[in-house]
Structure formats: structure tokens, C-alpha cells
Amino acid sequence: MTGGPLVVLVGPMGSGKSTVGTLLAERLGVPYRDTDADIVAAEGREISDIFVEDGEEHFRALERAAVATAVAEHGGVLALGGGAVLDAGTRALLAGRPVAYLSMDVEEAVRRVGLGAARPLLAVNPRRQWRELMDARRHLYEEVARVVVATDARTPEEVAEAVLDALELKDA
Numbered sequence: 001m002t003g004g005p006l007v008v009l010v011g012p013m014g015s016g017k018s019t020v021g022t023l024l025a026e027r028l029g030v031p032y033r034d035t036d037a038d039i040v041a042a043e044g045r046e047i048s049d050i051f052v053e054d055g056e057e058h059f060r061a062l063e064r065a066a067v068a069t070a071v072a073e074h075g076g077v078l079a080l081g082g083g084a085v086l087d088a089g090t091r092a093l094l095a096g097r098p099v100a101y102l103s104m105d106v107e108e109a110v111r112r113v114g115l116g117a118a119r120p121l122l123a124v125n126p127r128r129q130w131r132e133l134m135d136a137r138r139h140l141y142e143e144v145a146r147v148v149v150a151t152d153a154r155t156p157e158e159v160a161e162a163v164l165d166a167l168e169l170k171d172a
């Protein structure tokens with residue numbers, strides 16, 4: 001496959017897609033793009049408002065369209081939202097692309113995002129909710145990924161380095 005992003009990052013919320021994606025773009029000297037930000041800009045409202053006002057299904061359709069546009073026109077580093085892989089159409093758009101799955105274990109997830117009010121999906125019982133979320137999603141992250149990079153006990157810089165290594169982009 002020619003053209004399209006050099007790297008696509010997937011993984012659960014808090015795995016570091018936005019943080020590591022920004023670092024990777026700097027390292028590679030290419031633009032960074034985040035489909036969550038694209039959706040917010042196009043809709044003129046926050047993602048949490050889209051969920052509340054129109055529901056998750058509508059958000060996933062907006063997300064599929066944002067991913068389709070981004071893979072067609074963006075040649076840099078692309079970060080997706082944590083739930084993007086739930087949509088079969090979105091998964092199909094990722095086939096054959098340099099997708100890196102940023103993984104982390106439950107304790108790391110709770111440390112990073114479990115207590116943050118900004119992520120209500122994990123607000124009540126973070127450990128149980130994390131496990132349920134990952135039971136539903138883990139196989140989908142693995143299905144779309146070309147490489148899996150563990151982020152536990154790694155700084156964002158170390159994760160970026162490991163992604164470059166795994167995708168063999170060191171000399172790109």
C-alpha cells in the first residue's frame with residue numbers, strides 16, 4: 001500500500017496515543033493528526049457532548065468518516081480514539097497499514113486515567129470497568145495491529161523509540 005500515514009496508533013484510552021503520536025511526528029519530521037481532534041473541529045462540539053446528545057453509534061460513524069479522510073490524505077502520524085476499532089468499517093480502513101497497538105496493563109491504566117474525571121468510562125470502578133472494556137476490545141486491537149508495543153514501565157520517549165523499532169522506521 002502506498003501513501004497514507006507512516007504510523008497509525010491504536011490502543012485503549014490512556015495508553016499514550018496522543019502523547020507518543022506527537023513525539024513520533026517530531027522524530028520523523030512529519031505532521032501529527034488525531035481523529036478525535038478532527039471530529040471536534042468538524043462538529044464544533046466536544047466528544048463527550050456528541051456521546052450525550054447523539055449516542056455512541058453516531059460518534060462511531062463520525063469516527064469512521066474521520067479515519068477514512070485521514071488515511072486518504074494524511075502522510076504523517078495518525079492517532080485514533082480508543083474505541084475506533086469497535087467499528088468494522090474502521091477496522092477495514094486499517095487493513096495493510098502500519099498500525100501500532102499501544103498496550104498497558106490494568107494497574108498502569110488506573111494510575112494514568114482511572115481517577116480522571118475527564119474519562120467517565122472508568123470513573124466508578126476503574127479496575128472492573130477496565131477489564132470489561134479490554135475483554136471487549138483486546139482482540140480487535142490485536143486484529144488491526146501490525147505491531148504491539150507495551151507501554152508499562154516505559155516513558156513516552158521510550159515508547160516512541162520502540163514503535164519506530166517495531167515498524168522498522170528508524171532510517172525512514
Ligand SMILES: Nc1ncnc2c1ncn2[C@@H]1O[C@H](COP(=O)(O)OP(=O)(O)O)[C@@H](O)[C@H]1O
Nearest residue numbers: 012013014015016017018019112151154155156
Ligand atoms: N508511557 C507513559 N508513561 C506514563 N504516563 C504516560 C505515558 N504515556 C502517556 N502517559 C500519560 O497518560 C495520560 C494519557 O495519555 P494520552 O496520550 O492522552 O493517551 P490516549 O491518547 O491514548 O488516551 C496523559 O496524562 C499522559 O501524560
Ligand SMILES: O=C(O)C1=C[C@@H](OP(=O)(O)O)[C@@H](O)[C@H](O)C1
Nearest residue numbers: 012013014036047080081082083
Ligand atoms: O475508548 C473510547 O471509546 C474513547 C476514547 C477516546 O479517545 P482516547 O483513547 O484518545 O482517550 C475518545 O475517542 C472517546 O472518548 C471514546
Ligand SMILES: [Mg+2]
Nearest residue numbers: 017018036079
Ligand atoms: Mg487521545
